[in-house]
Amino acid sequence: MTLLRxxxxxxxxxxxxxxxxxxxxxxxxxxxxxxxxxxxxxxxHGENGAKPIMPEYPIxxxxxxxxxxxxxxxxRMGRRNNPIMGAQVQALKLTDADIDRLAAHFAAQISHLxxxxx
Ligand code: HEC
Numbered sequence: 538m539t540l541l542r543x544x545x546x547x548x549x550x551x552x553x554x555x556x557x558x559x560x561x562x563x564x565x566x567x568x569x570x571x572x573x574x575x576x577x578x579x580x581x582h583g584e585n586g587a588k589p590i591m592p593e594y595p596i597x598x599x600x601x602x603x604x605x606x607x608x609x610x611x612x613r614m615g616r617r618n619n620p621i622m623g624a625q626v627q628a629l630k631l632t633d634a635d636i637d638r639l640a641a642h643f644a645a646q647i648s649h650l651x652x653x654x655x
Contacts, residue, residue: 571638574629578639581621585646599651602644609636 578597583589586597597605611617612626613636631639 569629571635574631574635575639575642577625577629578643581625582643585648586643587646587648596648596650597643598646598648599654600644601654602640605643606636606640609639 579586581590581594582597583594587599589596608617609626609631612619612622613631615623629635
């Protein structure tokens with residue numbers, strides 16, 4: 538359920554914004570548009586990845602892109618083990634292209650982490 542809810546949420550948000558929601562919100566469905574994958578992330582990590590819904594969920598906004606990409610690849614291959622994130626990466630079937638795009642997107646967002654990069 539922890540897995541399904543953000544995906545459903547993401548799908549709902551995609552519909553509201555007029556984007557196409559690929560065949561249902563099944564966690565097993567492949568080929569979700571990038572925007573839906575991105576919306577799934579923000580369901581937990583907050584708008585632009587800057588305001589996580591839980592204090593223990595990390596801020597992604599302003600994080601180094603290579604750090605984000607590295608973490609996502611580690612979750613994907615099980616080198617970094619976290620049931621919540623591992624399930625996300627699997628359910629969304631993140632490709633290398635998705636990972637690089639998500640990393641660049643969140644790295645470009647503003648948070649207090651952005652200031653630390655300067
Ligand atoms: C169901 C909630 C949830 C969703 C959805 C989610 N995450 Fe996470 N994310 C977490 C939690 C919890 C952690 C902390 C896990 C850990 O300690 O390893 C985390 C950790 C991360 C990290 C590591 C950050 C760090 O500072 O080490 C990255 C990168 C990340 N998530 C990216 C994403 C991306 C990109 C998406 C969308 C494809 C996404 N997450 C979707 C809950 C979520």
